[in-house]
Amino acid sequence: MDIPKTPSGFDAAELSALLDGRWAGVRAEVREALAGLDLSPGDDLDTEAHRARTLEQLGMVARSGAIDYGFPAEHGGGGDVGGSVVALEMLPGNLSLMVKSGVQWGLFGGAVVALGTERHHERYLHDIMRLELPGCFAMTESGHGSDVQSLRTTATYDPDAGEFVVHTPHEAARKEYIGNAARDGRMAVVFAQLITGGKGHGVHALMVPLRDAEGRPMPGVHIEDTGRKAGLNGVDNGRITFDRVRVPREALLNRYGDVEPDGTYRSPIAGANKRFFTMLGTLIRGRIAVSGTAGGATKLALEIALRYGDTRRQFPRPGTDEEAVLLDYRGHQRKLLPALARTFALHFAQEDLVSTLHDVQGGGDERAQRALESRAAGLKALSTWHATATIQACREACGGAGYIAENQLAGLKADTDVFTTFEGDNTVLLQLVAKGLLTGYKDQFGDLSPLGMVRFVADRFVGAVAERTAARSLVQRLIAAAPGKDDEDVIFDRGWQLAMFDDREKHVLDGLGRRLRGAGSDDAFEVFNNAQDHVLHAARVHVERSVLESFVAAIDRCRDRDVAAVLERLCDLFALSAIEQDRGWFLEHERITPRRSKSITAAVNALCGALRPHAVELVTAFGVPRQWLTAPIATGAEERRQREMREHDTAPPTE
Amino acid sequence: MDIPKTPSGFDAAELSALLDGRWAGVRAEVREALAGLDLSPGDDLDTEAHRARTLEQLGMVARSGAIDYGFPAEHGGGGDVGGSVVALEMLPGNLSLMVKSGVQWGLFGGAVVALGTERHHERYLHDIMRLELPGCFAMTESGHGSDVQSLRTTATYDPDAGEFVVHTPHEAARKEYIGNAARDGRMAVVFAQLITGGKGHGVHALMVPLRDAEGRPMPGVHIEDTGRKAGLNGVDNGRITFDRVRVPREALLNRYGDVEPDGTYRSPIAGANKRFFTMLGTLIRGRIAVSGTAGGATKLALEIALRYGDTRRQFPRPGTDEEAVLLDYRGHQRKLLPALARTFALHFAQEDLVSTLHDVQGGGDERAQRALESRAAGLKALSTWHATATIQACREACGGAGYIAENQLAGLKADTDVFTTFEGDNTVLLQLVAKGLLTGYKDQFGDLSPLGMVRFVADRFVGAVAERTAARSLVQRLIAAAPGKDDEDVIFDRGWQLAMFDDREKHVLDGLGRRLRGAGSDDAFEVFNNAQDHVLHAARVHVERSVLESFVAAIDRCRDRDVAAVLERLCDLFALSAIEQDRGWFLEHERITPRRSKSITAAVNALCGALRPHAVELVTAFGVPRQWLTAPIATGAEERRQREMREHDTAPPTE
Structure with missing residues (x-):
């Protein structure tokens, strides 16, 4: 091709x-x-x-x-x-x-x-x-991780003493998995149900001392060690139980809700639900940082695997007296290069997300804030799953050498594994994204009745309409300029690719809306639950569309012709391998013909071949600080062995 | 549905x-x-x-x-x-x-x-x-892992002393990753190029002492510690270098080749290549054991995740005053139940494989032996990738709790990770399987010329023709009885499913043959390499077909009506989720219509719902010894917490 x-x-x-x-x-x-x-x-x-x-x-x-x-x-x-x-x-x-x-x-x-x-x-x-x-940061409890709104720790105000009583009523309310708790933490931001005068005002945060200056737990504070984990064992996670621990009224982090000395509750935000999600929204940076660090780990893993793959040889290459380099094998390229292309795409999407965070947060634009939260949730899910899959592929691509600790992939794998479920479980996050899209859908097309159902997620999330990236006008221009669908090389046309992603998102969402509306049951849980695979797909294709747009916008910013050209090929590889991966959907919905589907697979193969010579240089350009690249397989051990072998080797004699 | x-x-x-x-x-x-x-x-x-x-x-x-x-x-x-x-x-x-x-x-x-x-x-x-x-078992070297035939350690016979000299000529020839070497091994079976009278006879194995009775390395034997690994750290892997170590002539494991005192080489098998693969073939049990142990680990992981999923609750379930059980969520079922169905399928396939091993090996039937090796290679690849993917899914399905060591999934994940690349790298193994199929193809359809190319793998593997399982006549009967393809419920017909798997295998292989034959280049490496994704797919669908047949045969053996009925549904779930996963191919080749493809997805969802109530009982039936089930999340901790919460909990008051 x-x-x-x-x-x-x-x-x-x-x-x-x-x-x-x-x-x-x-x-x-x-x-x-x-x-x-x-x-x-x-x-x-x-x-x-x-x-x-x-x-x-x-x-x-x-x-x-x-x-x-x-x-x-x-x-x-x-x-x-x-x-x-x-x-x-x-x-x-x-x-x-x-x-x-x-x-x-x-x-x-x-x-x-x-x-x-x-x-x-x-x-x-x-x-x-x-x-x-x-x-x-003591939020999660043993009984409630994803469902933070249902936390059971209480902070009850005592007006006589002018203090809050922080209490763990039962084991399910114990603070669980809290970083810095087992060993080092002196104080915690504790999330608890705020109660004053017999009324509850939802989850609030308070500053609670955990240990004294000598490191001994404060009276009423019981701390257990979470113990060994799959990775991240340098972080001292612990479990915290509070037995009627008293803190002064001023310990309440009171930006969004305060209690007066007499116990009167005041908040600038009416309604416990909205207040809760506003407070959570201000913490969105943590989730965005997780996508970023997942990206950092992915880049390091890819650099190790690509450097090794570019050096290591196995099996004689027919017609030569050398062995073939691993990265020359198409199967090896397939393991690593589409992942490299997606890593570029996610890098630019992350940059856009961080920019939005930087510009939007605290600015008071509620709609922009909701859109930011939706993007943060979606990108966190895709970035961390990508990290898990890619680091795994890197490990396997390095064979047994990838399993040895000194080659770093073992640690990267073990440490990043939890990223898919902490700071928001990915499956829950994609549901939030989908919920936001459905809310937008409802705004556009009227009620999805009997969709009171959607409220079972809706109560927990103020929906964002399908947000549009800054690149939107560029994208529209490219889509409009896309040639007719029967052209042979159309699959390399950026406008065609964008239109495919765009159309898929609209169609999946539309189908989901129709499916929910048409459901025969009035058991909201059942209706929504039966469509959960569809819900998750809707969120995923929505995020993928915005990731592609970020990539396109980044290339548009590039002023160097050769750099832009190599990024164009990477972007092709990202877009076409994403379509290939989901080609079941594109074929089912007759968005591509069987013939085009096969040509997309051929294109992915050809792109892998074309990008292979640049692989190491491309991954190095991410600029992972050199101090982190210590794996012997990526820093010369294999080259040295091969050189020594070339110098001293005689192939074994034959019969 | x-x-x-x-x-x-x-x-x-x-x-x-x-x-x-x-x-x-x-x-x-x-x-x-x-x-x-x-x-x-x-x-x-x-x-x-x-x-x-x-x-x-x-x-x-x-x-x-x-x-x-x-x-x-x-x-x-x-x-x-x-x-x-x-x-x-x-x-x-x-x-x-x-x-x-x-x-x-x-x-x-x-x-x-x-x-x-x-x-x-x-x-x-x-x-x-x-x-x-x-x-x-000192086979792998730093420079040659998958390509064992190119090992560089030498065992040169010295007729004057009546001894072999075992030697590591350079670092790439160092024995690498050898279990039991770093600490405990006293002796090793060392694989080396046998040389006598200036001629080489290929790789042979010798008994070489590593340590004396006090545990000190023998003269000339240098042992290094491989150090920390991602998992399996109870196994002391090491690197071994031999500096002209002498062992008596009788140290040669001489069943397939021997050296007489004067240095004359004798073997019952003519040709170093055939001899080498015959020797390797006798070691096939190790590879088969890996599929089995991967299966054991997968079952344990699934039991932990399913027991937890059957207990753990999160988010209020609308219309009730309870929270929803995780395993009632369709997304959760989707993560675990198709994997459970595939675990059953692989279990029965493994049983068939072990039976074949038991009955065939050493029996002298070369064709049956080659077929056994092909099945062992294919099942090892699919079983170990299934283990990696399933244990990962189990970890994520248990959220943060799955990341804590005491809940076992961390260890299962870390320890099994290497299974995909040891005892034969999975990608290399699938190529061997495909090569066997192509050899069969060549026998049937004539030379694939210019397919001297295939020899780049062919030299390393005496191909097996597409072997047929014992269940073949049953399978043929079911396929023949399958209703016409337009029937609505045909997707649940076992004959239809079998025909789909069968037809896919034939068509993929046929397409591959045509593609290789039609290639415009005479660079054998390039032609074969460009088709590598196709090659790997051919092997995969071949193995999947035989796995389905094993499942079908097992149900046929079952005399209990209800057990058979529940297995029928599991088999449906395995077959249909496999088709769903590869529906891109089925649609591209117009084996299913878009409409049927969607109905297969609906069927997978419905089967997940139907099997969900039996999930825990099904996984328990594997009979994993109870001593291994220690994870608190799978043995009552979560139930206890929930009971305590029900007894002591009052939902927080509202505003």
Whole structure:
């Protein structure tokens, strides 16, 4: 198959600059700030030593100045929300350190910034930034993880004492899996049902001391160790139970709701439901950081696997006296190169998302805020599943060598595995995205009655209409310019690809609406539940469409002709391999003919072949800090062995 | 959608008996022999302590009598090859122990049995069974893993001394990743290029002492520790280098080739290539054991996830005052139940494979032996990929709880991960299977010229024609009875399903043959390589067809009506979810209409709903020994929490 021209080379620095993007400055600063530090992961240590080392490294990061981007300038921070997310991506080689950083400065510190007011900022932020106050984000409970609105910890106001009583009524209400709790946390932002005067006002957050200055648990605070995990064992997760622990009234993080000394509750937001989701919305940065760090880990894994695949040889190559290089095998390319293309796509989508976060959050535009939350949920799901699948593929592509700890893939796999279910379970998140789309659908097409049903998710999420990316006008132009569908090479036309993604999204959503409306039952759970695979598909194709648009917009920003051309081929590979993967749907709905479907598979193969010579250079352009690339298989061991073999080898004699 | 009737209940003991199958006696014996032993995994220990505990447990297993099935009766073994594979499946809860058992008795002991002669059996087997001689299977080298025929270690005969000189000429020839090497192995079966009188006779195996009675390495033997791995850290893998190590002439495992005192080489098999593959063929049991143990691990993981999913609740269920049970969500069923159905299918296919191994091996029927090797390769690939995907799905289905070590999924995931690339890399194995099919194709349709190309794999594998399972006549009858293709409910007809699998296999293979024949290039590598995705698909659909046939045959053996009926639904779910997964192909080749494709998806959903009430009972019927089910989430912790919550809970008050 003939594919559009791929340049024979390109300016790697230009590509890196494009990838570094809007926060290029932050990336450069953090690379430099971390470069001299010994941040090597402690996966080979026992749990306690690993935790100790991670805490020590956390201190080094704190002192490096690489972490304060997200804190308000008036309290000594960088005042750069986007930068704080980008900075966290730069730690992919030590994910315990990354997650512990995320807990301390993103979740704990971030909650104090977002939900607290000046009195909390003044008192705590300096110490949090300096790691003088290690803290926890105590939201999840044993009984409620995804369904945070149903938490059971209570914070009951006692007007006589002017205090809140924080209490765990039963084991299911125990705070579970709380990072920094088992060993280091001195204080926690505790999420609890706020009760005053016998009335409940929904989940609020309070500052609760966990340990005294000597590290002993405070009276009434019981802490258990979560113990060994599949990975991230440098993070000390724990379980916390509160036995009628008293904190002063001022401990309430009172930006969205406050209790007066006499017990009167006041909030700028009427309705516990809306208030709850507004509060959650301010914490969206954590979820966005997870997509970013998943991306960082994916890039590092791909760089290891591609460098090894570009070197390692196996089986004689007929017609030569050499063995074939792994990455010359089509099957090997198939394992890694579509994943590389998708990693580029997700990188640009993440950059757009971080930009939106940076520009929108706190701006008071509720509709934009809802759209941000929907995008954050969707991208988090796709990015983390992509990380899991890609790192797995990288491991297998490196054979047994990929299983040895020193080659890093074992750690990357184990540490990132939880990303698909923490900071929002991916399946739950995609349902939220779909719910937002259905709400938009309802706005456009009228009630989906008997769709009171949708409320079973709806109550938990203020829907966002199908949001449109900034690239929309460019996209519309490309779609309008797409040639007729019967043209032979149309599959390489960006407008055609965009139209396919666009049309799929509309049609899946439309079909879902019709299906829900036409359901014969009035059991809301049953109707919605029976369509759950359809719901999840709707969300997925929606997110994929916006990811493709981000890729297209990024290429449009590129001013270097060769770099743009190689990105065009990567974008082809992303778009066509995505269509190939979902070709069952495209064929079922007669969006492509069987013949075109086969030509798409041929195109994916041809694109893999065309991009293969650039693979290592492409993945290197992401600029993963060099200190993280330590795997012997990716840093010369294999080359050295082969050189030595060429020098000393004589093929065994024959009979 | 209406699906055929699913019984409201069934006799679990009947199902268990069917699943226990031909080696029910071995399964019962091993369950009993292991029941009282403390075989709990040592994943929480540091590497050295973990290894020590695993060795100690290996001794307990040796003394239990659960391991000697595979050794000849005349040397005190059970003389039951099939039983030896089945016995190994019973250790899924401690995979380091399982793999170390496999190394000691399957690979090391098995090689002595298969490649040695009476002098070796007499001298070594007793000590190997009793663990008085811990040993290694030293095949893989740093430079050659998949391509074993190109190993570079040499064993050069010195007629003056009557000794072989075993030597590692350069680092790429170092023995790599050898189980039992870093700590415990006293002796190794070393695979090396045999050279005598200046001529090479291909790879042969020799008994080489590694350590003396005090555990010190023998002169000239250098051993390094492979170090931490992603999992299986109870197994002491190491790297071995030989510096002109001398062993007596009798150390050669001489069943397929021997050297006389004067250096004359003799072999019953002419041709180094054929001899090599014959020798490898006798070691096929190890590969078959890997499919079996992958199955054991998958069953345990599914039991944990299904028990938790059957208990855990999240989000209020509208119209009730309860929260919904996870396994009632269609998305949750979709994650686990098609995987459960496939686990049944693979279980029966494995049983058939073990039976074939037991009946065929050593019988001298070369064609049957080649067919066995092809099936072993294909089933190993599908079983281990299924294990990786299913255990991952189980982990995610249990959310954060699945990530905590005590809930076992972390260990199962980490330990089984290497299964996809050890004992034959899955991608390489599927190529071998495809090559066998192409050889058959060539026999039927004439030369695929310019297919000298296929020789680039062909040289390494004597092809097997598309082998047919024992169930073939039953299958033909069912296919012949299948109704016309336009019938509405035809998708539930077993004959139709079988015909779909059968037809797909023929058509994919036929297309591949035409594609290779029609290729415009005479670069054999390029032609074959460009079609590699097609090659791998051909192998995969071939194996899937035979797996379905095994399932069908098992149901045919079942005499209990309700058990048979529930298995029929599981078989529907396996067959239809497999078609759904590959519906891109079926639609591209107009084997199903878009309408039927959608109805298959609807049927998969409906089957998930129908089987959901039986899920826990079904998975329990596999009879995974109870000692391995220790995960708190699967053994009552969640029920207890919910009971306590029901007793003490008051929903938070509202505003």
